[in-house]
Amino acid sequence: PLMEAILxxxxxxxxxPQWLAEQVLRGRWVLAVAGTHGKTTTASMLAWILEHAGRDPGFLIGGAPGNFSRSARLGGGETFVIEADEYDTAFFDKRSKFVHYRPRTALLNNLEFDHADIFPDLAAIETQFHHLVRTVPRSGRIVVNATQASLDRVLARGLWSACDRFGADDGWNVADVAELPECSEFSVVRAGQILGRCRLPMAGAHSRLNAVAAIAAAAHAGVDPAQAIDSLARFAGVRRRLETRGTVAGVVVIDDFAHHPTAIATTVDGLRARLTPGQRVLAVLEPRSNTMKLGAMKAQLPGSLAAADKVFCYTGGVGWDVSAALAPLGAKLRVESELDALVAAIVAESRSGDRVLVMSNGGFGGIHQKLLDALARRAGASA
Incomplete structure (x- = not known):
């Protein structure tokens, strides 16, 4: 009714997005972080690198960065870090939000099909990324994931700025990785030259690539890579990214925002890399995003969840046959349409040393606390 009255x-x-571009971003050195996955974490890393370097950046991040008390601030410096979303701008402007931001540094992290409610296919999303690339000035820079064929296609359509590649031997990359229980250690390499040894308090190959991408983007804005590497040892992460919500009787309940098959797979793999023999991953999934509810990626889910020891899936609000789609997981799959029944099944299966990995892009009906409460009741009853 309000919009109709305005019309x-x-x-x-x-x-x-247009208001933001005109009232906040104009005149700033905008560093835009785009991609299907990793935008929030990489933007948080980049903002922290700039903060640690004394640049007092502004930022707008679609999550809760652990190094800051808020998700957005104006900042007093020249730079502004923004999480650049490919979702459409408004009902009257169907371009992606990020075409409004006019970045001087554009970080293209990855590109897969998503947002099936607004994009018909991957090619349509690639077109929007091409439009973003066209907005970067000749004096700017594209920092691009070299492992993505989709981004190769985007840049093949036109590139008018300098370009740094990460994830490739001829660009920025990771080497000599040591996955430790509390962190990842790795060398940051540029064109074969080791720039320093990074100690990142996050797990997984995707986290290491996110870090290298942030270091490369910060370098374009004038931050010495050695200083950026040093800052990431104090990176506090982002809420809802492998965030521990509590531990009861040796069972750890973890929350993660993963809701795309690729993100689900990298999250499970990243968690498993930190576990010792005998510890299990109990994956708990709510297919809640619009793309998931439409079933556009259901065929990819069994492979995404294959590395988990047990898989529990909630079917509330889903219009496709979850049991049939996830049948390749076999006996390790449990499907429930009622939240309380799901909690009971997870608690009955769990044992000391397990990691219960809850993945959803929503609140999942408060399942994290429900699990912790049920585990506590079980522990009390057996005491």
Whole structure:
């Protein structure tokens, strides 16, 4: 009703991204972090690197960065880090939000099909990324994931700025990895030259690539890579990214925002890399995103969850046959349509040393606390 009244009255209106570009980003050195996965974590890393370097950056991040008390601030410095989303701008502007931001540094982390509710296919999303690339000035820089054929196609359509590649031997990369229980240690390499040894308090190959991408983007803004590497040892992560919510009787309940098959797989793999023999991953999934509810990626889910020891899936609000889609997982799969029944099944299966990995892009009906409470009741009853 409000929008109809505005249209009837002929009152001027503007989209949020356009307002942001005109009122906040104009005149700033914008560092935009785009990609299907890793935007929040990589943008948080980049903001922290700039903060640690004394640049007092502004930022707008679609999550809760652990090194800051808020998700957005204006900042007093020249730089502004923004999580650049490919979702459409508004009902009257179907371009991706990020085309409004005019970055001087554009970090393209990865690109897969997502948002099936607005994009018909991957090619349509590649077109939007091409539009983003066109907005980067000649004096700017594209920092691009070299492992993504989709991004190769985007840049093949036109590139008018300098380009740094990460994840490739001829660009920025990771070497000599040691996955430790509390962190990842690795060398940061550029064109074969070791720039330093990074100690990152996060697990998984995807986290290491995110870090290298942030270091490369910060270098374009003038931060010495050695200083950026040093800052990441104090990176506090992001809420809902392998975030421990509690431990009861040796069972650890972990929360993660993963909701795309690739993110699910990298999250499970990253967690498993930190476990010792005998410890299990109990994956708990809520297919809640619009793309998941449409079933556009259901065929990819069994492979994404294959590394988990047990898989529990909640079917509330899902319009496709979850049991059939996940049948390749066999006996390790449990499907429930009621949340309390799901909690009971997880608690009955869990034992000391297990990691219960809850993955959803929503609140999942408060399942984390429900699990912790049920585990506590079980522990009390057996005491």
């Amino acid at each position: 009837d009255a002929g009152v001027p209106y503007i989209s949020g």
